[in-house]
Amino acid sequence: MDTSRSPLEPSGFSRKLAATIIIVYMVVTLIPITWIVATSFKSVDSAISYPPEVFFEPSLEGYVNLFTNRSRQPKEYLDSLPPPETWYEELVRSREMVITGPSKFIGRYSNSLIIGFGATFLSVFLGALAAYAFSRFKVPLKDDLMFFILSTRMFPPIAVAVPIFIMYRKLGLGDTHLGMIILYTVVNLSLAVWLLKGFMDEIPKEYEEAAMIDGYSRMQAFFKVVLPQAMTGIAATAIFCMIFSWNEYAFAVLLTQFNAQTAPPFIPTIIGEGGLDWPAIGAGTTLFLIPVMIFTVVLRKHLLRGITFGAVRK
């Protein structure tokens, strides 16, 4: 029997059990993602073949199709063209098509980036200011206001889709980046305020007081001393806000069409010849996963760094 173990450490059995549960959970969640990534590297034919192909010859067709518009041409015309200059032109030619121009994907993708990061930044920034005020100042009706802020999330945001649609049309905010940033900020803000207030409450007020005595205004103290210590909370809040704004589908379908359309409503509409172009959709989805994954991994170290309020004796 292993007697060297401290009673605070989990036993070998519970470690193994934990690992097993995590692995099972991982497999369950990763299968769809793996399938999408695999599909993105299939050819159009193998993507829809039955039975599904688990082993296949990888192809970049999906990615080429995602980024280009193509048109089918008669063989005589293709033969009359000069030989293809790039590998992707060659790939398209081999399917008896020519590239007619770039697709809308890059535009939609940048819309997603602008709106996603814009809304995240704004939610976290405004949320931090509000949370600080609620945490430190005597705000009249503080508890009622906090409840009111929370209550804005007690119904699904889409429940107010119609009024927002009409309002946005009247205000000229429909299909604009600003409109979408404002909308996602509004939806995220209540979560941001609540999450950040908890973290701000944990930061002893002595820090700002020390900074204010040291010759800083309250605002300067907030940025120099409070915000850096709220990094854990800010990172957690930013991840939640980012995931929501990045993935939001319903409002994006409803309110955006051309100018500010984000990637989620765009990707499923990628149509190839004779139906949906599954490899291109897989490619779009795969690329769509990357920013939010990087964002989470980068901020994760702040999450894990955790509660290291060491320099104040409590």
Add this chain to the structure above:
Amino acid sequence: MATVELQGVTKIFDKTVKALDQISFTVQNGKFFVLLGPTGAGKTTTLRAIAGLEKIDHGKILFDEEDVTTAQPAARDTAFVFQQYSLYPHYKVYDNLAFPLRSPLRKVPEQEINSKVTKIAEMLKISSKLNNKATELSGGEMQRVAIGRALVREPNIYLMDEPLSSLDAKLRESLRVELKNIQLNLGATILYVTHDQAEATTMADQIGVLENGKIAQIGSPEEIYNNPNSIYVANRLGSPKINIVKNSVLSSIISTNAYQLGLRPEHIKLGQGDLSASVKTVEALGAETVVELEYNGIEMLCLYQGSFDGQRGDNIKFAIDQSKVLFFNEDGNKIL
């Protein structure tokens, strides 16, 4: 450095609790003033009011006769050492020390900051830790950094809120001496809050004793010790504590109309005189011994120089130095 004066400062919390009640005192430029009192007497609130962290409800605060009652904390130019050392955990020790100098109000050039920080770090013996993160220090080091962060500046006044209370006894003693030396060398004005009488008597030029938000007495450590104007004040200084006894107990030797008498333990002389008591406990401290006597049904502590060779149950003769006895009335106030 400035002379800091409080005139009738009153602070009321939640509309009913009088934290400070008509506090008036003056910290002379270059002096070490200690506010002494138990928890809840209003010591910290007084400091916070001077720093501008608490708005006061009545009264005035003057820095060199200039009214700063409504000024913002940054504008008052005070330096505060908190009880919880509150170093900025995301900064290195160096940046913690440089933080006040980098304030937009001061705009000290980096070169000058560097020389000041280096000097203070040497003085407080934390030079080797300058590149450590604030969280990688021991308690004593953190507290020295916190004191250093105050000392890099030349503010109107240094406000210190029990800065040594979280340290172990040995470190506390050495920092106490260091702090007094620094104060003398810099000619600094310091208002220091503590409930520790040893800190008060060893460092103070003047002591102000606080009682429930009021000033009970102000004076030099000797005055407070020898001439306390109430039992409350008499209890604040002296270890072991002063003996307070009813006049009836000692009526055979002292005739007075005072209701209570105060006897310092060192003024009870053992082994002489003609009073007789029995020994209850003996507590050897090395150079001195604290002996608890039972006399006329009451217990009295006395301080015996050297080692005491008696034990529990012994009968012993003692005398009282009558010129040193303090007289108090029923309310605990001193009678002249």
